Amino acid sequence: MATQSLNEALHQLLHVYKRQLRAGxxxxxxxxxxxxxxxxxxxxxxxxxxxxxxxxxxxxDKARVTxxxxxxxxxxxxxxxxxxxxxxxxxxxxxxAGLKMLGRIEALEEEAAVQMTGQLSAEDIEAFMxxxxxxxxxxxxxxxxxxxxxx
Amino acid sequence: MATQSLNEALHQLLHVYKRQLRAGxxxxxxxxxxxxxxxxxxxxxxxxxxxxxxxxxxxxDKARVTxxxxxxxxxxxxxxxxxxxxxxxxxxxxxxAGLKMLGRIEALEEEAAVQMTGQLSAEDIEAFMxxxxxxxxxxxxxxxxxxxxxx
DNA sequence: CCAGATGGTTGATAATGTCAACCAATATAC
DNA sequence: GTATATTGGTTGACATTATCAACCATCTGG
Numbered sequence: 001m002a003t004q005s006l007n008e009a010l011h012q013l014l015h016v017y018k019r020q021l022r023a024g025x026x027x028x029x030x031x032x033x034x035x036x037x038x039x040x041x042x043x044x045x046x047x048x049x050x051x052x053x054x055x056x057x058x059x060x061d062k063a064r065v066t067x068x069x070x071x072x073x074x075x076x077x078x079x080x081x082x083x084x085x086x087x088x089x090x091x092x093x094x095x096x097a098g099l100k101m102l103g104r105i106e107a108l109e110e111e112a113a114v115q116m117t118g119q120l121s122a123e124d125i126e127a128f129m130x131x132x133x134x135x136x137x138x139x140x141x142x143x144x145x146x147x148x149x150x151x
Numbered sequence: 152m153a154t155q156s157l158n159e160a161l162h163q164l165l166h167v168y169k170r171q172l173r174a175g176x177x178x179x180x181x182x183x184x185x186x187x188x189x190x191x192x193x194x195x196x197x198x199x200x201x202x203x204x205x206x207x208x209x210x211x212d213k214a215r216v217t218x219x220x221x222x223x224x225x226x227x228x229x230x231x232x233x234x235x236x237x238x239x240x241x242x243x244x245x246x247x248a249g250l251k252m253l254g255r256i257e258a259l260e261e262e263a264a265v266q267m268t269g270q271l272s273a274e275d276i277e278a279f280m281x282x283x284x285x286x287x288x289x290x291x292x293x294x295x296x297x298x299x300x301x302x
Numbered sequence: 303c304c305a306g307a308t309g310g311t312t313g314a315t316a317a318t319g320t321c322a323a324c325c326a327a328t329a330t331a332c
Numbered sequence: 333g334t335a336t337a338t339t340g341g342t343t344g345a346c347a348t349t350a351t352c353a354a355c356c357a358t359c360t361g362g
Contacts, residue, residue, distance in 0.1 A: 015209070049330045
């Protein structure tokens with residue numbers, strides 16, 4: 001298998017996917033970047049969200065997670081609540097405006113998925129989900145292994 | 152099919168893939184970013200490369216392509232040659248140093264591909280390539296359609 | 303009680319990506 | 333032959349993404 005083509009295929013997919021999302025963001029008039037959208041979505045859907053749970057789940061740098069959360073708070077889309085179990089940490093909850101924004105985000109994501117998957121069978125999509133889950137796990141395992149090697 | 156999971160699967164894949172490549176860049180001591188690597192690779196492999204052909208093939212913004220080329224020239228990895236057919240345009244060719252760098256790039260990409268595809272069958276990989284080609288085409292078609300709509 | 307670890311914050315920087323305005327050259331239409 | 337439109341590429345500017353380091357407050361384990 002040409003390794004070149006796997007690498008290049010991934011690059012191109014990443015690129016067009018992001019470009020498509022950005023176009024959708026404009027079309028749906030969502031005043032948020034892609035990462036803000038993902039995070040707001042997560043806060044709306046997952047109870048007891050904290051900065052730390054996003055670091056875990058999204059694999060994002062905690063500095064960046066903090067900044068995104070602050071920007072969502074500045075936009076009055078989420079609020080912080082005390083975490084009675086750990087005063088270092090705060091729970092994140094959506095505001096009414098955040099919940100309303102979620103509706104538009106869901107429309108955007110539905111549309112993006114439909115566009116991406118046109119002409120693909122349900123089997124193909126399921127295979128894609130399974131294969132990308134494996135690839136993601138492989139890549140994450142490699143990174144963890146490296147980190148451990150450095151320690 | 153949960154549209155959320157397709158979107159999130161793509162985000163996570165993009166993220167871990169890039170992180171893995173960056174780790175590989177460090178490990179192979181390649182003093183280039185991912186985009187510089189892709190472009191140098193393209194220049195080494197494809198005759199009559201110009202800024203314009205990269206814009207076409209990689210779907211990248213021409214401003215960015217120009218900047219990357221300039222940086223590769225500054226690093227003495229590529230050179231420009233006159234294009235006798237069009238004085239606006241220049242052919243890009245690798246230098247000896249660029250060709251040597253290609254060897255390391257190929258090692259990096261081979262390793263990244265092997266890591267990503269661990270535990271996947273040849274059929275899975277082939278399915279992945281086919282499905283991502285369709286998705287990339289779908290997303291690109293959507294973007295082109297939109298652009299036409301605006302004109 | 304205290305050293306070490308953890309959750310989160312801020313500063314700084316690099317890479318990626320886009321848009322706009324521009325110039326030189328080419329192509330097209332008349 | 334010439335004016336106009338288009339194209340290839342350049343530069344300025346800015347936003348988003350991503351990371352690392354240093355730090356503070358708090359928690360954990362011995």
